Amino acid sequence: xxxxxxxxxxxxxxxxxxxxxxxxxxxxxxxxxxxxxxxxxxxxxxxxxxxxxxxxxxxxxxxxxxxxxxxxxxxxxxxxxxxxxxxxxxxxxxxxxxxxxxxxxxxxxxxxxxxxxxxxxxxxxxxxxxxxxxxxxxxxxxxxxxxxxxxxxxxxxxxxxxxxxxxxxxxxxxxxxxxxxxxxxxxxxxxxxxxxxxxxxxxxxxxxxxxxxxxxxxxxxxxxxxxxxxxxxxxxxxxxxxxxxxxxxxxxxxxxxxxxxxxxxxxxxxxxxxxxxxxxxxxxxxxxxxxxxxxxxxxxxxxxxxxxxxxxxxxxxxxxxxxxxxxxxxxxxxxxxxxxxxxxxxxxxxxxxxxxxxxxxxxxxxxxxxxxxxxxxxxxxxxxxxxxxxxxxxxxxxxxxxxxxxxxxxxxxxxxxxxxxxxxxxxxxxxxxxxxxxxxxxxxxxxxxxxxxxxxxxxxxxxxxxxxxxxxxxxxxxxxxxxxxxxxxxxxx
Numbered sequence: 001x002x003x004x005x006x007x008x009x010x011x012x013x014x015x016x017x018x019x020x021x022x023x024x025x026x027x028x029x030x031x032x033x034x035x036x037x038x039x040x041x042x043x044x045x046x047x048x049x050x051x052x053x054x055x056x057x058x059x060x061x062x063x064x065x066x067x068x069x070x071x072x073x074x075x076x077x078x079x080x081x082x083x084x085x086x087x088x089x090x091x092x093x094x095x096x097x098x099x100x101x102x103x104x105x106x107x108x109x110x111x112x113x114x115x116x117x118x119x120x121x122x123x124x125x126x127x128x129x130x131x132x133x134x135x136x137x138x139x140x141x142x143x144x145x146x147x148x149x150x151x152x153x154x155x156x157x158x159x160x161x162x163x164x165x166x167x168x169x170x171x172x173x174x175x176x177x178x179x180x181x182x183x184x185x186x187x188x189x190x191x192x193x194x195x196x197x198x199x200x201x202x203x204x205x206x207x208x209x210x211x212x213x214x215x216x217x218x219x220x221x222x223x224x225x226x227x228x229x230x231x232x233x234x235x236x237x238x239x240x241x242x243x244x245x246x247x248x249x250x251x252x253x254x255x256x257x258x259x260x261x262x263x264x265x266x267x268x269x270x271x272x273x274x275x276x277x278x279x280x281x282x283x284x285x286x287x288x289x290x291x292x293x294x295x296x297x298x299x300x301x302x303x304x305x306x307x308x309x310x311x312x313x314x315x316x317x318x319x320x321x322x323x324x325x326x327x328x329x330x331x332x333x334x335x336x337x338x339x340x341x342x343x344x345x346x347x348x349x350x351x352x353x354x355x356x357x358x359x360x361x362x363x364x365x366x367x368x369x370x371x372x373x374x375x376x377x378x379x380x381x382x383x384x385x386x387x388x389x390x391x392x393x394x395x396x397x398x399x400x401x402x403x404x405x406x407x408x409x410x411x412x413x414x415x416x417x418x419x420x421x422x423x424x425x426x427x428x429x430x431x432x433x434x435x436x437x438x439x440x441x442x443x444x445x446x447x448x449x450x451x452x453x454x455x456x457x458x459x460x461x462x463x464x465x466x467x468x469x470x471x472x473x474x475x476x477x478x479x480x481x482x483x484x485x486x487x488x489x490x491x492x493x
Contacts, residue, residue, distance in 0.1 A: 005291050005418045010037035013105040015143075017087060017136055018112030019043035020060060022247050023152070023233060027110060027283045029065045029240050032076040034421050035287075040079050042102060044092065044113070047084045057082050064445065065240040087113050087132030092139060103142040108290055109149045111136050116249055118203040118391045122194045123182045125204035130212045131179055137219055147294040148224045150286055151216045155231040155275070155307050155402050156395070157209040160200040163401045164229075166303045171214035173197070178211060202394045220301045224293040230282045230306040231402065232395075235438040237278035237429060243441025244279075250392065251276065251319075256442055257385060259327045260334065261464070264341030265353035266389055268396035270317025275308045275400055277426065278434070282306050284422040288410045304410075307402040312427045316343065316396055322435040330440045331461035333453045337361075338464035343396075358382050 014031065018024040024043075031038055045056055061070065061077055069076055083102065085094040094102075113136075115128040133151065140149055158169045178197075182190065198207035213227055235245035235252070245252050251274075257263035285306045293302055308314075320343060327339050341357060344350035359382060366376035410424050419425075443449050449457070 002295055004415055005287065005422055006035045006037065008291050008294065009035035009108075009287075011039050012107045013040045013042070014038065014108045014110065015042045015044070015083075015102055015106045016110045016112065017044045018114065018152075020045060021112060021116075022245070022249075023279055023282060024112050025060075025063055025065050025246070026236065026240065026244075026279050027112065027286065028080070029069060030280070030283050030287065032079065033069050033073065033240075036073065036076065038079060040081060040105070042081050042083050042106065044083050044085045044087070044094070046086045047093075054082075056084075063246070065244060068240065087135055088127055090135075092135050094139075099139065099142075102139065103144060105145070106143050107145045107147045108294065109136070109140055109143070109146065110152075110286065110290065111150065112152045114152065115205065115208075118205040119387075120204050121187075121191070122197065122204045122207075123185075123187070123190055125208045126178060126182050126211070129205075129208040130175055130215060133212045133215060134175075134179070137216070141219075141222065143223075146223050148226065148290045149216075149219075150226045150228060150290045150293075151212075152286065153213050153227050153229045154206075154209050155229045155305050155400070156206055157213055157229065159202055159206050159394075163403060164305060165403045166229075166305050166406045168213060168217050168227075168301055168303060169210065171211045172207075173211065175211050175215040175218075203391065217301050221299060224297055224302070226289045226293045226302040226304065228282075228286050228289055228304055228306055229402075230277055230285075231275040231308065231400070232277070233279050233282050234276045235278060235434075235441050236280045237434060238423070239280045241441070241445075243434075243437030243439070244445055245438070245441050246445055248446055252438075252442055252446065253388065254392065255323055255327075255439065256332070256446060258323070258341065259339050259439070259442075260332050261337030261339055262381070262385060263389070264337075264357040265350055266343050266396065267345075267347055267350040267393040268316050268343035269345050269399075270320065270343045271315055272396070272399040273308070273310065273313050274316050274319055275402065276314075277306055277308060278429070281424055281426065285407060285410060285424050288414060288418075288422055288424065292410070292413055302406070304406040305402045305404045306407050307404045308426055309402050309404040309407075311404075311408075312429055312431075314431050319431070319435060322432055323439060326436045326439045328458075328461060329436070330443050330454065331457045332443060332447060333449050333457040333460070335460065335464060338461070338468035340468060354386065358386065 009031065016024065016028065019028055028041060031041060048056060057080060083094055083098050085092040111133065113132060115125055140146060155164060158164060161169065198204055201207040201210065216225060216227060219225060232250055235243050248256060254263060254266065285304065289304055324339065344353060362378040362382040365378040369376045411419055444451065
């Protein structure tokens with residue numbers, strides 16, 4: 001009889017890259033809490049000047065996700081060990097002693113480290129995503145007890161594919177050739193070639209993710225390999241804290257920007273489904289994928305699309321409507337304007353709204369700041385926001401289709417008690433409650449606003465509401481007056 005998930009991980013030593021990232025923190029906490037007999041967890045972390053490994057570990061575990069674990073099972077934290085290193089450095093920049101330790105002890109590798117910026121220059125994106133993975137694989141090749149290697153990719157690795165299946169799509173170029181090119185080409189030449197190189201991918205993120213999957217596949221047969229492809233990873237559903245999120249990437253940044261009244265329009269088809277997966281469900285899936293591969297020892301590459309795929313559908317429009325409702329319950333303490341605006345299916349409507357609600361107000365605010373002797377900042381801020389919207393709107397104006405049979409099979413391969421602990425059933429999510437917790441979590445953990453500030457924030461929100469209505473009244477009155485003048489002028493001709 002197959003062991004339970006926690007029984008499998010008992011006595012195991014794990015090596016993890018990307019531990020300090022959003023997903024990495026949740027993965028570390030989940031393994032320590034739900035697999036209490038795990039032996040040791042090594043984490044590759046960049047060295048910081050003036051900080052010892054112990055100090056770096058203390059900084060890492062000061063994150064709120066570890067609060068309950070430190071309170072209830074403090075000894076588990078002792079199983080964490082920092083390996084000073086960097087995926088951007090030759091041989092990961094680790095010492096000979098650390099390399100020997102890892103290759104002697106590790107049975108499971110979770111490779112989560114990656115660049116999540118869509119607009120990164122191709123040289124930097126290849127170094128982080130592809131060359132970095134090559135270095136991790138080279139280390140992994142020498143691990144004498146290795147049972148499974150799990151690589152975290154993305155469901156948006158091949159954006160041109162109409163339906164993404166759970167299979168490998170060979171990269172447009174050979175990974176080795178691209179890695180060689182970025183070493184000898186200068187920035188000017190690379191910048192010129194970048195659009196042609198990445199085509200038909202929309203950005204270097206998708207291009208290098210596809211390239212890296214191809215690179216990982218070349219090690220099939222040497223040890224069991226799993227590629228996990230999550231779609232848009234969002235705040236925690238239940239664990240370690242409902243609504244916990246620590247970065248402003250993707251929907252989180254849009255939600256905070258809209259909640260602060262900074263973002264009032266975006267190009268988005270609100271009838272399209274949003275394929276989002278809470279970070280704790282992604283982490284649970286990764287733990288189960290590694291568990292299954294280690295037991296089954298597949299000779300072929302295993303790929304799993306960790307995606308909603310219509311199991312519990314929610315459209316962008318529905319998500320925005322729920323968000324508008326709950327942001328009045330958990331408003332932000334510092335707002336530029338009352339939360340409002342709407343998505344625009346038409347690019348022309350979006351551009352008009354962008355000018356009227358983003359660009360024009362930014363120039364007016366900066367003019368006022370200049371007149372009172374303050375430093376202008378709104379135009380620069382809006383340029384950054386608009387650039388971010390341009391990058392993200394590629395994903396909100398197209399409907400995505402992912403096959404996820406391997407993801408759905410995970411629940412059938414484990415015991416009932418493991419399904420409760422390592423839950424992956426996306427149909428169980430109540431979107432209204434989830435988005436409520438998401439906004440609350442973003443307010444508390446991203447923007448760092450204490451819950452005690454809510455009464456004051458709600459008063460400000462009410463005041464901004466009346467100011468917004470007053471401003472709308474003036475605007476509509478001016479428009480009506482302008483129309484009246486125009487009509488009178490036409491009649492008088």
